[in-house]
Amino acid sequence: MMNPILAVGSVAFDSVRNPFGEAVHVLGGSATYFSVAASFFTDVRLVAVVGEDFGERELSVFAGRPIDLAGLQSVPGETFRWKGEYGFDLNTRETIYTKLNVFEQFQPAIPAGYRSSPFVFLGNIHPRLQLEVLDQVNPPRLVAADTMNYWIQRTPDELRAVLARVDVLIINDAEARELSGEANLVKAARAIRRMGPRTVVIKRGEHGVLMTRPGEGEFFAAPAMPLEQVFDPTGAGDTFAGGFVGSLAASGETTDAAMARAIIYGSTLASFSVEDFGLDRLLRLTEDEIRDRFRHFKRLTYFDEG
Amino acid sequence: MMNPILAVGSVAFDSVRNPFGEAVHVLGGSATYFSVAASFFTDVRLVAVVGEDFGERELSVFAGRPIDLAGLQSVPGETFRWKGEYGFDLNTRETIYTKLNVFEQFQPAIPAGYRSSPFVFLGNIHPRLQLEVLDQVNPPRLVAADTMNYWIQRTPDELRAVLARVDVLIINDAEARELSGEANLVKAARAIRRMGPRTVVIKRGEHGVLMTRPGEGEFFAAPAMPLEQVFDPTGAGDTFAGGFVGSLAASGETTDAAMARAIIYGSTLASFSVEDFGLDRLLRLTEDEIRDRFRHFKRLTYFDEG
Numbered sequence: 001m002m003n004p005i006l007a008v009g010s011v012a013f014d015s016v017r018n019p020f021g022e023a024v025h026v027l028g029g030s031a032t033y034f035s036v037a038a039s040f041f042t043d044v045r046l047v048a049v050v051g052e053d054f055g056e057r058e059l060s061v062f063a064g065r066p067i068d069l070a071g072l073q074s075v076p077g078e079t080f081r082w083k084g085e086y087g088f089d090l091n092t093r094e095t096i097y098t099k100l101n102v103f104e105q106f107q108p109a110i111p112a113g114y115r116s117s118p119f120v121f122l123g124n125i126h127p128r129l130q131l132e133v134l135d136q137v138n139p140p141r142l143v144a145a146d147t148m149n150y151w152i153q154r155t156p157d158e159l160r161a162v163l164a165r166v167d168v169l170i171i172n173d174a175e176a177r178e179l180s181g182e183a184n185l186v187k188a189a190r191a192i193r194r195m196g197p198r199t200v201v202i203k204r205g206e207h208g209v210l211m212t213r214p215g216e217g218e219f220f221a222a223p224a225m226p227l228e229q230v231f232d233p234t235g236a237g238d239t240f241a242g243g244f245v246g247s248l249a250a251s252g253e254t255t256d257a258a259m260a261r262a263i264i265y266g267s268t269l270a271s272f273s274v275e276d277f278g279l280d281r282l283l284r285l286t287e288d289e290i291r292d293r294f295r296h297f298k299r300l301t302y303f304d305e306g
Numbered sequence: 307m308m309n310p311i312l313a314v315g316s317v318a319f320d321s322v323r324n325p326f327g328e329a330v331h332v333l334g335g336s337a338t339y340f341s342v343a344a345s346f347f348t349d350v351r352l353v354a355v356v357g358e359d360f361g362e363r364e365l366s367v368f369a370g371r372p373i374d375l376a377g378l379q380s381v382p383g384e385t386f387r388w389k390g391e392y393g394f395d396l397n398t399r400e401t402i403y404t405k406l407n408v409f410e411q412f413q414p415a416i417p418a419g420y421r422s423s424p425f426v427f428l429g430n431i432h433p434r435l436q437l438e439v440l441d442q443v444n445p446p447r448l449v450a451a452d453t454m455n456y457w458i459q460r461t462p463d464e465l466r467a468v469l470a471r472v473d474v475l476i477i478n479d480a481e482a483r484e485l486s487g488e489a490n491l492v493k494a495a496r497a498i499r500r501m502g503p504r505t506v507v508i509k510r511g512e513h514g515v516l517m518t519r520p521g522e523g524e525f526f527a528a529p530a531m532p533l534e535q536v537f538d539p540t541g542a543g544d545t546f547a548g549g550f551v552g553s554l555a556a557s558g559e560t561t562d563a564a565m566a567r568a569i570i571y572g573s574t575l576a577s578f579s580v581e582d583f584g585l586d587r588l589l590r591l592t593e594d595e596i597r598d599r600f601r602h603f604k605r606l607t608y609f610d611e612g
Contacts, residue, residue: 186532207513219532219606220606222529222609226518227492229490257609260609264609294611301526301528302566303526303567303570305601
């Protein structure tokens with residue numbers, strides 16, 4: 001039997017403008033991207049909060065996928081909203097607004113049936129909430145967490161308490177440098193590992209992913225899939241996390257080999273996600289396409305000694 | 307028998323300042339880095355020019371290596387000099403001065419015994435000189451060339467004439483974008499291939515290398531070796547080219563597999579080069595170290611389907 005994943009994070013309405021067009025009020029949020037991506041691999045138990053404006057149309061996105069919504073709280077008020085605008089090369093992003101709305105009062109309540117979930121993903125939310133989740137669950141086999149510069153700067157002590165209790169931290173390169181105070185990524189990764197996480201996964205956007213953990217295979221590096229057109233990077237990081245944790249949970253292994261494979265599955269899902277606006281590409285993605293692109297990654301990186 | 311490489315480029319005295327220290331008047335230049343790196347793999351025939359200030363101490367760098375100096379012209383005047391200063395993270399470099407000196411009148415004269423060299427490397431020099439080299443040699447099995455933004459901007463027609471006659475162009479990502487007018491690297495690489503080179507190798511510094519060529523294995527991507535300390539990136543690109551072309555010449559093959567392996571050997575040599583100032587690390591490098599780091603690259607990138 002496959003291992004289900006408990007995923008806690010945000011569900012949101014996003015508005016995005018970039019050089020290729022505009023998407024207004026589309027379903028987004030860290031837990032949404034994560035759950036849809038992970039659901040290609042295993043069962044997902046989604047814990048998040050939405051407002052009264054979250055209806056059948058939004059729920060239909062999760063329908064037909066192994067995503068359990070018993071932990072999706074619906075409360076009076078509006079759902080979390082975010083609007084961002086990308087620069088011409090998609091490498092810069094400006095937040096136009098962030099309206100927390102119902103998310104401001106979010107208290108993650110883990111349903112009794114979720115408390116023994118073997119794999120747990122803590123999306124990018126207040127570290128205090130991440131701790132509250134960990135306090136409600138029986139020790140999982142693996143806890144993976146995301147965070148961001150906002151929490152690194154504003155809530156360093158609570159973030160440190162989270163780091164002491166997670167197995168895998170998934171962050172981007174700028175965040176790794178800021179969290180560690182080290183400009184060099186190797187030094188940064190080692191410093192973060194000393195804060196708790198045995199494995200640190202550093203996302204480098206168009207430059208791929210660097211994973212580090214103790215031992216002989218201390219580093220694993222994957223390039224990003226070369227793409228002729230990137231439409232919308234929104235959610236790519238959470239999609240990566242969904243493919244990564246999803247692959248680990250499906251295999252039930254956390255060996256170096258399983259972790260490396262999971263990095264490639266995460267990169268595979270993320271490479272699809274950016275091909276269209278919002279969730280659109282993920283929602284029409286097939287298992288065959290995932291398998292083909294995984295093999296494409298193999299061709300992309302394979303060499304032998306000759 | 308291994309295939310010798312004809313290498314044409316600059317030999318220079320470099321002065322470099324960076325956050326870790328300063329090197330004054332040390333041996334450098336594209337042909338120097340290339341030749342020392344390639345000499346770990348096969349015989350190199352060096353064609354360049356030096357001045358009267360180039361003496362026994364400088365020549366000793368090539369001694370004991372399979373580098374033939376019959377094409378190294380010594381003429382009255384001073385050797386090419388370059389001084390550069392790196393920013394705190396080594397990602398920015400400012401040229402303090404470039405004194406062409408004897409290089410200003412350089413006319414590459416290919417000795418008769420070099421004219422049937424099966425592998426040819428054209429270092430980053432005026433495209434007109436690159437063409438003069440090609441006019442003097444019998445059709446080689448493989449011609450690899452480097453160039454830079456200066457020639458892309460100032461001598462576009464002569465550069466186009468070179469591109470029509472080379473098999474492999476080795477440039478960095480900013481140059482690829484400038485040469486092609488395409489911001490996206492996939493589009494840039496395809497556009498450059500339409501100018502002539504069947505294979506385009508794009509160097510991305512700390513983000514590794516992307517190679518593209520026609521066919522099923524259109525893309526091959528290699529990360530850079532994660533290093534805790536990078537001392538001096540000077541010459542890393544030419545060192546990469548030396549390992550790359552050296553590996554191809556040694557194997558005598560230009561298949562997708564041989565090209566991928568050559569990218570890793572180039573990356574291996576470059577990863578050593580940056581560990582110390584100037585040529586210092588390459589000059590004390592051993593074949594065992596090269597073999598170990600090649601295998602390290604394998605561990606760094608290997609994954610399977612499970």
